Amino acid sequence: MEFGWSEEQEQLFEGALAFARELPESVLDEQSFRRAFARLGEFGALGLCIAEELGGMGLASLDAARAVEGLGQGCADLGLLFSAAAHLFACAVPIAAHASPALAERVVPKLCSGEWVGANAITEAEAGSDVGALRTRARREGDEYVLDGVKSYVTNGPFADVFMVYATIDPAHGYMGVTGFVVERDRPGLRVGEAFETMGLESSPIASLYLDGCRIPASNRVGEEGSGSTIFAESMHYERTGLLAAWVGGMQRVLARVVEHARERRQFRRPIGKFQAVSHAVADMMFRLESARLLLYRACWARDRGEQATAEVALAKLAISEGAVQNALAAIQIFGGAGYIKELGIERMLRDAVPTTIFSGTSEIQRDLIARDLGL
Incomplete structure (x- = not known):
């Protein structure tokens, strides 16, 4: 392991630090949130570890984390950075890595640019740390899946354009039944609750997500049926370091x-x-x-x-x-x-x-x- 940084790595960190110092100290409405996301996307912060062909920078984990460290050192609004990192590591990354090429090409570039705001929806009232206890159901009907359930504490939920939703094909299968899906905000049967008031991270909007007979094409599935727990665990490794x-x-x-x-x-x-x-x-x-x-x-x-x-x-x-x-x-x-x-x-x-x-x-x-x- 080297304890020094290359000239390119130093430039990346210093660039992130300088950029972050120009970000607002607080973002409290959707218009200013989206403006900030557009700036983050233009800088490259929303696609740090995403492949270049999908609109990202293609950075390794260490370089991506170093860039995020620079953002955190330069910007006092950790709520905004939390939203940006959750958008990247918990939404864009799993879609880029596991969705079909057609789905990834349709969704990920918009996430990297900041045109779309992404959210991860897995936590439920009875399934926090226990992913295998999910109650949100995904029922296959021909070329579609029908989603029913409620998600709690969805970061970016109030402003999100697309959600990475985890549901179970069969609760009896536990974590082996968990499957990931891309769900666009305008799908009938999807509703976002009122934003919660929180202790901190005030610039990061958070709300519940309600799915009531929400139909999505089978092509919106991310990975194979039953692979959701593995995909989520992988995204958490990214998030626990990068974020x-x-x-x-x-x-x-x-x-x-x-x-x-x-x-x-x-x-x-x-x-x-x-x-x-x-x-x-x-x-x-x-x-x-x-x-x-x-x-x-x-x-x-x-x-x-x-x-x-x-x-x-x-x-x-x-x-x-x-x-x-x-x-x-x-x-x-x-x-x-x-x-x-x-x-x-x-x-x-x-x-x-x-x-x-x-x-x-x-x-x-x-x-x-x-x-x-x-x-x-």
Whole structure:
């Protein structure tokens, strides 16, 4: 493993960093959301690891994660970046990799350009971490499938043009019955609920998805019947590294602000960074950041070598999400009262960090995967 970056990789990171600094600090309506997506698509952020012939940049996992890290370091709106990364890794990637060539060519270029907003719809009220418990049904009728069910917490749902929907052919088959489908928003029988109000990631719209006798052509199936669990697991490997890379960049951005504050804020006639309680807290922030970053790079490196890397990916996801929460708490403590009020934006990092311990597989699920790899 090389610990240096090539000139091309450095240019990619610096380009992402510079571009991200020009993005808005907050996106709260559909019009501004779509404008931001169009800009992300023009830059290439919505197709980082998608093949060039489908409108992407064709980057390896490590290079894609490094670019997303730059976006997270430069842009304070992690909600927007979360939506963009979910659009890429959980919607565009599985369609590009497993749909028929005709379906991929029809859908993926529009996702890469930002013309279409994509969403992944798998979570249900009774099927969160347990994918095999899906109740949404897909019934084959001739050259069509009929979908019935309700999906919870669909990121990008309120604005999405197309959904990567997972349903079961037969609940008795458990995870072996799960199958993926491309469902366009204008299909009769599809309805999106009202957007939820959330603790953080405020620029990322999220809602329930209702499917009531929704008919789609059989050609909209992604992969073979029963392959959905494998496809979803693969997309989660992409998401747990590529998407979480934004929080590595975010931790770097917050650390820089904390160091500056510890140097400039004076109490008892000296900078607060000269007090061991503060300097050690900042050192711990650096420790968590660099540990998470190296685990991320190692997981991506292993994936680029063709390894399954389940434990490596879980370790990276766990380190980033838990580290982001702890670093945000430390930043608030060091800033004191100024960190608690919204004006400086320090508390926002905590609100945006907490969801990382839940989405893309909870911290508890990551620990299960690590323990399983150890033979426990």
